[in-house]
Amino acid sequence: MIARMIEIMQEEMPMLFGWSEEFGGAYHQWVGNGKPSNIIRDSLPYLRIDASLRSSKIKEWNQAIWWPLALLPLLLLAVAWPAWRAWRRRQSQRAVQTAVATPRSL
DSSP states (O other), X not given: OXXXXXXXXXXXXXXXXXXXXXXXXXXOTTBSSOXXXXXXXXXXXXXXXXXXXXXXXXXXXXXXOOHHHHHHHHHHHHHHHHHHHHHHHHHHSOSSOOOOOOTTTO
């Protein structure tokens, strides 16, 4: 019976107990000899790196974007102006509103 169960498992799931590791790697332009491997897991000491190409690409890719800093004061003003107007309106209100006598109210 056990032999029949093993046969069913091998027939239904052939790759479950097999050896099917897949390795892949993505390397930058400045890495000369990078290859994925299942034997050497820590391959960093064995890589050949072009330092000048690496630094030039990093400078090219990491350019600062300054235009959001110009919009920041405008955004702060757009938020603060209505709040300031509401505060001034509240400060200028009287505590008790007096009714003005009109001829109809008499």
